[in-house]
Amino acid sequence: NAGVTQTPKFQVLKTGQSMTLQCAQDMNHEYMSWYRQDPGMGLRLIHYSVGAGITDQGEVPNGYNVSRSTTEDFPLRLLSAAPSQTSVYFCASSYARGISSGANVLTFGAGSRLTVL
């Protein structure tokens, strides 16, 4: 059981280049989300999805695009990389369970470390 798989683990880009961070989960989770983690800033939500075909913006969506064509995959696209996007990116997934059944427990990938020069 692989859980949440992120690729690549490390990437270096030049300013203006575009790329896609891949995220795949094999737990049949409805919810998926992308966070970025910067020193002293905690985890900040970029985009999230409550199901295939449905996406929405989080706290820091500018410069990023997402799509959810399947339940399993939730890629994050950087349209034109900027040094401010240097960060560690985490993909997470969870079951769609209401509060009466407990809470949404996030399963995280191992992260993708991106450096933009």
Place this chain on the structure above:
Amino acid sequence: TQLLEQSPQFLSIQEGENLTVYCNSSSVFSSLQWYRQEPGEGPVLLVTVVTGGEVKKLKRLTFQFGDARKDSSLHITAAQPGDTGLYLCAGDSHGGSQGNLIFGKGTKLSVKP
């Protein structure tokens, strides 16, 4: 914008000492979770608290959810070097309907032998 204020940001203690990490907000959360993160890895869930006033214990770790569901604390008794890591509190303000959480900035704990 909802915020979770986590304190302290850094904590360096000797093995055997006790410590408490706090997570405070002016907002009400339907649940609050604590995660632990090791370098180079993603956060891993320690515990979820749902009911105001709830207390949960996980070996030497005690978690409490405030009566008003706006704050939480993590207390570690007799800390060990294996407790070293980044501790994150995270709140759900959507009643589980969106699958995402608001995270505090984290507490970096170092336990020296």
